[in-house]
Structures are given as structure tokens and as C-alpha cells.
Amino acid sequence: MSSLRVYIASRLLTAIPMVLILLTVVFVVLRILPGDPVVAIVGGHAPPEVIETLRRRLGLDKPLHLQYLDYLWKLMRGDLGKSLIWGQRPVIDELMERFPATLELSIFSFIIAVLIGIFTGVKSARNFGKPIDHAIRVYGIVTYALFIPWFGMMLQFIFGVYLRWLPISGRADPFMEPERITGLYVLDSILTLDFPALISALRHLVLPSITLGIYISGIFTRIVRSHMIEVLRMDYIRAARARGIPEGRVVYRHALKNAFVPLLTMMGLQFALLLAGAVLTETTFSWPGMGTYLLERILYRDFPAVQGAIVFIAIIIILINLLVDITYAYLDPRIRLR
């Protein structure tokens, strides 16, 4: 296993410069964009001396390179800075308020996407060339081309407005939030045995999870399909069938396992992207997650919040990709020995 440890260590080391480069690019771009964040905070009525006092207080009067070094130093101590606007709260506090909402939506969307992707991909591969295969291929293309706000709104119209079956926005009904332990409403409801809160949280998750899940499932469908077609043609599959092993076991136990490895990479990437905050879905469903947070703070030129959010997201994506690679290397020793 020492080769695995070396592999992990080397991947972690390469992650550090990646984050630094990303941070530097974001730092520079935010500051060269037009728009003074101090004026955005205090508004146009404030006298010049008030503007200058705030600029000094926020450190925005220092030369750029000093602001950069100051920021890096704080980052090394785990301090993502304070938001420039509205109460100047620590960015990390604001992110931790929003992240559970995104995490919860990501988990449920991901589960839906994987289940649909695997089922349709396998179905398509097993019926290669037949009408069902063509239909599923079209599904894969159409879902990926969907415009999420439109799709989300259609679901809202059907299930919210016409059928009145499901809520269309937010995470729970008023006064139905569970006691906060993790910030994941479903988990917190279970932990506190608050079943009305659980029902409310699940009902609110349905539409946004389906919207995002279906959108992503198309990618999984195509990957599973193409790899399954390849694997189902292999000799050992033919041999398994010849030995009389039931088709279901042949497909799901033998073939899918081998087709799963390349799917894993894509799953990791997609999950990481979900955690970055699906802005369109969150906006459509008024879901208070990372995506809407980042969008709002960009519009307000809230440098520390934007930088902090991007660093946070970058670290998540890097960790998840690392996890995927480690899993990949664990499953296939040939990878770590390269």
C-alpha cells in the first residue's frame, strides 16, 4: 500500500499550486473589474471622508501586492476574511450557512442522476440497435441540452400550480425546519425524530432534485451505455452466459462492475460541480445555497466573499477529484504504478 500513500501525497502536493494559481487569478480579476465596492456599500450619498475611512478600514487603500500578501497570510491561518457588505460577517460563517443546502440538494440530485443513468445506460446497451436504444440515446442528448430554468419552471407549473402536489421553492414550510445539527434538513429531522419536518424537507427536495438529477443523468446514461456495449462484447461475458449464469447477474454483477470504473471519474467530477452550487437550479427554486450566494456577492463586488467562496469550492473539487483518483487507484493498481 505504500505506493498508494505516495500517490496520495503527490496528488495533495500538486493541489496546492493549483489553488494558489486559481486564487491569484480571481484576486486580480475582481480588482480590475469596474465598480468600487466601498461606494457600493455606503452608496452615493456618503461624504468622501466616510468613503475613505471605510476604504482604510477594509484595507482597500493598500497597494495591490500588499492586499494579496495579506490575504494569503490570512488564508494560511484558515481565515477567509470578512464580507465587505451588510454586517461584515466572517466569510466562512456565511459559507457554512449556505453549504449544507447545496450539499443536500447535490446528494439527492446525484442519487437520482446515478440511478437513472445506470438504469437507462444498461437498458440501452443491452438493447443495442433497437428502438429502445435509440430512444435512450435521444434522452441522453435532450436532457443535457435542457435549459434548467425552463425545465424547472415546467415542473413547478405542473406539480405546483396545476396539481398542487409539491411546493416550488425553499427548503421547508415556515415553522417546519428541524433543529439545526448539521444543516442538512433531512438528516437533522431524522436525528431529532421530527417527522413533520422530515416530510416537509423531502417534499421541498423533490422538484429541484429531479430537475438537476435528470439534467445530469444524460451524461451518465451515455457513459454507461458506451462502456457497457464494450464490456458486454467481451469473452468473459460470453463465457458467463455459456455457463448459464442468469442474465441479470451477468449484466449487473460482472459487466457493470467493469464499466463502472470510467463512470466513477465522471461521477466525481459531476458531484464536485454540483457542490460548487447549481446556480440556475438554486435560483429557479429559491434554494439558499452556494450558487445563489456566489452570484449575489459577485454583483455586489464583495471581494472577500467571492474569493472565499471560490477557494472553498476549489478545495472541495480538488478533494473530491482526489478521492475519485484514490478510489480509482485502489480499484486498479496499474494506475498508481504509472
Place this chain on the structure above:
Amino acid sequence: MSPSPVKKAYIAIAIAILVIAVIGGYYAYIATRPKYREMLVIGTTDRITTLDPAKAYDFYTWEVFQNIGEGLLKYEPGTLKIVPGLAERYEVSEDGKVYTFYLRKGLKFTDGTPFNATVVKWSIDRQFHLRGDPSWLVTEFVDHVEVVDEYTVKFYLRKPVSYFPALVATVPYFPISPKAWPWDEFKDATVGIGPYKIIRWERDVELRLEANPDYYGPKPKTKYIVVRFYKDAPALRLALETGEIDIAWRTLMPTDYVDFKKMSEKYTVVEAPGPYIRYLVLRCNQPPFNDVRLRRAIAAAVDRWRICSDVFLNTTEPLYSMIPKGMWSHKDVFLDKYGEHNITLARKLLTEAGYSETNKLKIELWYTPAHYGPTEADVAALIKDALEETGMIEVTLRSAEWSTYVDYITKGVMPIFLLGWYPDYVDPDDYTTPFLHSKYCWALGVFYNNSRMDSLLEQAMVAPTTEKRAALYEEVQELMADEAPVIPLFQGRLIVVAKKGVEGIVLDATMIFRYYLLYAVA
């Protein structure tokens, strides 16, 4: 064998007791069940910026403060009449420069801090100390505050402005708890003294209010008010249609209002003339609009009716003065002077200024795409059409998102741009001085300097009677139309859409949506 008469009697009595118990129980239930629904949900696309009266300077956050707090004076709902609030009464000195307020006794904030004259002084002094965005409403008018005794406080003014009571009713003058807000920095806090108290606030997601049991005035009929924040008008509309919210307030699309009016069996649409205005600003200290003829040409060419009908489906109305219709002293000065969409006059003025069809006036018209709603690009496009109809103007549309736009305003980057105005206080002064007085108009990108205008505005501020002030504001409006540093375009209407059965919706020129009047029968 049939029961004996005695047994029959017992059975009859038992049945009678049972019937009485059931009927009595039913009436007891009717009597004790809530008469009104316990909770109403309001949806809005607005946002709370900061829960600090020393920093908040936006319409919606002030609305929240008006429901969780109160001033020494306040407006009577549905009117512009100023009535006692946290002060039982007040007196004005003969020279109009000293206001003595006699405070209500025995009140406390929701964190238990007693309300008294010391707290009032502290709150005003904090405005001076922190110099936040809205502080000018205090610092421009008040010289200092003196505590006379525990429940008496004196405000000494810099000048005897007649509309000082209107200022006192604004949020920067609200007394706040010194325990909740720090002296030397801005902070969000949820403590108040008004009809409601905040029990939960998740920024940009939800605000939850509960009736304040310690409020001195009439108790709200609805125990809980929940405000849900939505990203945009489509989301807000859907929320109302699915029943997730009971009331949609600021802002649906014009087409939504038209649709909801057609669904009158399910929804109530309440409208009132609004005090918010939209206008064009022309940068007066640089070419091309340092030339008054060009400003007049723009004023003549704009087509307000087309904007109101095509973009807003007549949910707004044309405006011909910066002082809105319905406010005393309003005059349709721009209509009187230029007419409406007067291309002939515009061409004449442009020709006088040296422009022609072969030598066109080239200008950049700026707008901000999201801050005033998604209709802004259409408004800008129609203004462009109207100006280009002269054949002597070429308009390039430019846009900038709000933070950048605000920056550009004060730096004088934009030669002509669209802007909006919600009143700080409901008085003609607030619709004139900020745009026309040379000391202040730079903050709105106008850069206009006319000593006669300054003098008229200063006189109107301190004139002792409404009649004298009205006469002065009429002169101000005449001069404004002649010089056209700003060009009014249209005036908004306040519109609330609610589910049938929701009552107590009172809209007036203060634009304060009073949640504490809302109710729905259970």
C-alpha cells in the same frame, strides 16, 4: 317489556344533557377558536440589506423597521397625516428650531431595555458618530439633542425646516436599543419596539415576525408574519399561484398584474398611486448637456405614454414634474413647456444648437439592467427610439450592473442615464433638493449649479406655511422645466396582489406596507 316511566324520564334527561353538552361545546369551540388566521406569508423580490438604522438606506429594509420599530412620530395609515408615535406629543418653539418631545412611559425594547429620553439621544448621537449612508437625514437638520428629563427630549435644529416632523417619522430617527447595537460600528440586530418582533431571519431566504406582546398600541390581528424572498418576478408569481404565499408585494411583472386582475374570484389586486418616480439625469457640467438647448430637446422628444403603455401595460403613469402627482404643489411643468413627444420642438432646439440630419448629436444612454427590474432595457430602448425619431440624434445604449452604475454616477462617467427615486421623507423637498441643489445633486450625477434654484429651495425649506412653500415649489418646478437638468418620465403605482380573503392591505404615499394591519379570517 317497555321501560317504566321513571326510566323513560332518566333517558330523556340524559339525552337532554348530552344535547346541551354538544351544543354548548360547539359554541365554546366557536368562541375560543382563533378569529383570524394565525400566520400570513408575504412574498417579495426585495431584500433586507442591513438591520442597522444607521446604515440601512433602502426602501425594503426601512419597511421592515417600520413594522418592528417606531419613531417618535409616525404616519396615520392610509394618509399623510403625522401622528404621535413613541412620543405622546410634541411642541415647537416660536423660531421653529427647537422641538420638544414628550415620550410615552413604561415602554421597553424586545431585549428588555427601557425606552426613555437617554435612549433617544443615544440613537441620534450614534447617527452623527457613524455617519452611515442615511445619516445625512439627521446630520443635515439636527444640531444636537438634549435630555430634559427621563421622558422629555429636545431636538435643536440647524434651521427651522417645516417638514421636520416628516423627518422624525423616518427610520434614521428611530430610537434603538443600546444593548443591541454597538456605539462604534455597524451591526445587524433584530431588537425593536414596534408591533412585531423578529423571531428568525435567514438572509435572502426568510424573515419571521411574531406579534410583540409588549407593544403599546393596537395588537396585530395576525400573530405571525412570514416574509419569503424570491429571486425574480416569475418565482414570486408561481409562489402566489401555488398558495405558498398569501400576498405578493414588490415586484411582479406588469403582465402578471393584468393576469391577476382577470382572476378576481381568487385574488385581490390593491392599487394606489405610488410616490416613486423614474427619470433621466443629464450631466450638466460637461458636453454635450452643458448646453441647455440640448437638454430641452431631450425633454421635448421623450415619449412617456409609449413607455407606460408598451412596457408597463399602464401600471405606471406619465410624470411631468419631479414632484409626483398627488403631492401638494405638483404641477405638470414639463407638459406645459414641451408638450408630449414634441418632435418638432426637439428638432428646432437641436438645429439651434448646431445639429442636423447629417451632423447628428451622438450620445450614450446608460441604464442598469436589474436594479429597477427586468423592464429597464425596454425603457431604454423606447427612449432611444423616441430620440432617434428626431432624425438628428444617434443613441448608443450602454448598461452597467448596479454597483458599477453607482460608482459611475458619482464620478460623472455617464452623460445621460436612467435613475429612480423613492422618497426618504414625504415632502416636496425630498423630490427637489437632492436633484437640483448644487450642494447635493453631484451625488446623483446631475452636477447642476444654479444659484437661483439653490435660493428657492432654501427658502422653501424654511417657509412657515404650506401655502408659502407651495408657491416656492411651483417656481422651483418652472425653473426645473426650463433648465431640464433632470427629466421626469413616469410615476409608479403601488400594487399588492393577495389571495381572496386577505384584508387590511393599506397602501399610501409613504409606501410603508404595514404588516400589522393585515389579517385573514380563519
